[in-house]
Amino acid sequence: MDADAASLAQAVLTWFRRYGRQDLPWQQQDAYRVWLSEIMLQQTQVGTVIPYYQDFLKRFPNIRQLADASIDDVLQHWQGLGYYARARNLHKAAGLIRDTHKGRFPSSMEELQQLPGIGRSTAGAILSFAFGQHWPILDGNVKRVLARCFRVPGWYGRSETMKQLWYLAESITPAQDTADFNQAMMDIGAMVCLKSKPKCEACPLKDMCASYRHHSQADYPQKKPKRAKPHKHTLMLLHRHAETILLWRRPPSGIWGGLWSLPEVDVETAIELWQQSFLSITQAPVSIQQNIIHHQFTHYSLDISLAIVELETLPEKISDSDNYAWVEIDALASHGLPTPVRKLLSSLG
Ligand code: SF4
Incomplete structure (x- = not known):
C-alpha cells in the first residue's frame, strides 16, 4: 500500500470511529447473519432491512433451518422486500452449504463465489466482516465514492470501468482493520457521498477527492450513454x-x-x-x-x-x-x- 492509500485509509478509519454505524444488528455476527444482511441490503436501505432481518432470523435462526425450509416459507418471510430472486438464491445456497459443506459456511473467496447470489463484493463483505480476512468490497455505495474520488471514466456496465474500480478498491483497502474500513466506505456512500447533493464538507475524503477539487461531483459516476432511439x-x-x-x-x-x-x-x-x-x-x-x-x-x-x-x-x-x-x-x-x-x-x- 503506498503512502497516499495509507493516508486515505487512515482518514476513513478515523472518521468511522467517530461517525460510522457501529450498532447495526448484523455487525460482529457469524457468517450466516452477515450473509443474510448483505443479501437483504442489495438494492434496499438499512432502515427497511432491519425489521425483515430480525423476523427472518426468528423463523430461520441458522443455515440448517433455512436449508430445510420450503421455498414457499422462505418467500413468505421475504414478502414486501422485493427482488425475490435474492430469496430463491439464498434458499438454494443454504441447501448447497448443508449438502456440500456439511452445513459449515465456506470461508474462501473461491467457494463463496460458487454459491448462487454471491458475487465478488458480497463474498468480500462476508470474508472481511465474519472471518476477518483482507478483501475489498465494491457495492453500489462504494462504487459511487470511488468513481467520484478518483474521477473514474465510463459507466458501471463497461468492463474497463469496473476493472479500474476494483483495482482502486484493492489498492486502498488496508490489511489491518479491513472490516471497519469496508463498513466505513459503505457508510460514507450511504451517509455522506449521497447520489445527489453529496455532503463534501463533512467527508473524510475531501482533501484527496478529485471531483471535489474540480467541482465535478455531479459528473461522476458517469451515466450509461443513451442510445439514439430508432x-x-x-x-x-x-x-x-x-x-x-x-x-x-x-x-x-x-x-x-x-x-x-x-x-x-x-x-x-x-x-x-x-x-x-x-x-x-x-x-x-x-x-x-x-x-x-x-x-x-x-x-x-x-x-x-x-x-x-x-x-x-x-x-x-x-x-x-x-x-x-x-x-x-x-x-x-x-x-x-x-x-x-x-x-x-x-x-x-
Ligand atoms: S468529497 Fe464529496 S464527492 Fe468526494 S467522496 Fe466525499 S462526498 Fe463524495
Missing part, C-alpha cells in the same frame, strides 16, 4: 363515408395490441398501393397530411402521417371483415383507441 414513420388511412369512418383492429401482439386504430401502411409502400388502387377504389380523392402526430415509445419514436380518403360508396371487399368496422364518428368513444390515434381523430373535428 425513428419510424407510418401512414394511417382515414376512409370517410358520410358520418362513418373505417377502423381496423390491430393484431393482438405488438404495439397497441388488439386496439382499434386506422388502417396503416408503410410510407415507402404507400405510393405503390395507391397505384394499385388500394381497396379497389378509383373514385377516391386523397389528401395527405404529413407528420401530424409525433409519438414517443420506449424503444423508438413514431411519426404518423394521414391520408384522408372520401368515399362515395362503401367498398364491399372490407366491410364484412371481423377486423374492420365502419363506425359512426359520434360512437368512437366506445371503441378502445390508442391515445395518439384518438388525438389525431379529434384534431380533425
Whole structure:
C-alpha cells in the first residue's frame, strides 16, 4: 500500500470511529447473519432491512433451518422486500452449504463465489466482516465514492470501468482493520457521498477527492450513454363515408395490441398501393397530411402521417371483415383507441 492509500485509509478509519454505524444488528455476527444482511441490503436501505432481518432470523435462526425450509416459507418471510430472486438464491445456497459443506459456511473467496447470489463484493463483505480476512468490497455505495474520488471514466456496465474500480478498491483497502474500513466506505456512500447533493464538507475524503477539487461531483459516476432511439414513420388511412369512418383492429401482439386504430401502411409502400388502387377504389380523392402526430415509445419514436380518403360508396371487399368496422364518428368513444390515434381523430373535428 503506498503512502497516499495509507493516508486515505487512515482518514476513513478515523472518521468511522467517530461517525460510522457501529450498532447495526448484523455487525460482529457469524457468517450466516452477515450473509443474510448483505443479501437483504442489495438494492434496499438499512432502515427497511432491519425489521425483515430480525423476523427472518426468528423463523430461520441458522443455515440448517433455512436449508430445510420450503421455498414457499422462505418467500413468505421475504414478502414486501422485493427482488425475490435474492430469496430463491439464498434458499438454494443454504441447501448447497448443508449438502456440500456439511452445513459449515465456506470461508474462501473461491467457494463463496460458487454459491448462487454471491458475487465478488458480497463474498468480500462476508470474508472481511465474519472471518476477518483482507478483501475489498465494491457495492453500489462504494462504487459511487470511488468513481467520484478518483474521477473514474465510463459507466458501471463497461468492463474497463469496473476493472479500474476494483483495482482502486484493492489498492486502498488496508490489511489491518479491513472490516471497519469496508463498513466505513459503505457508510460514507450511504451517509455522506449521497447520489445527489453529496455532503463534501463533512467527508473524510475531501482533501484527496478529485471531483471535489474540480467541482465535478455531479459528473461522476458517469451515466450509461443513451442510445439514439430508432425513428419510424407510418401512414394511417382515414376512409370517410358520410358520418362513418373505417377502423381496423390491430393484431393482438405488438404495439397497441388488439386496439382499434386506422388502417396503416408503410410510407415507402404507400405510393405503390395507391397505384394499385388500394381497396379497389378509383373514385377516391386523397389528401395527405404529413407528420401530424409525433409519438414517443420506449424503444423508438413514431411519426404518423394521414391520408384522408372520401368515399362515395362503401367498398364491399372490407366491410364484412371481423377486423374492420365502419363506425359512426359520434360512437368512437366506445371503441378502445390508442391515445395518439384518438388525438389525431379529434384534431380533425
Ligand atoms: S468529497 Fe464529496 S464527492 Fe468526494 S467522496 Fe466525499 S462526498 Fe463524495
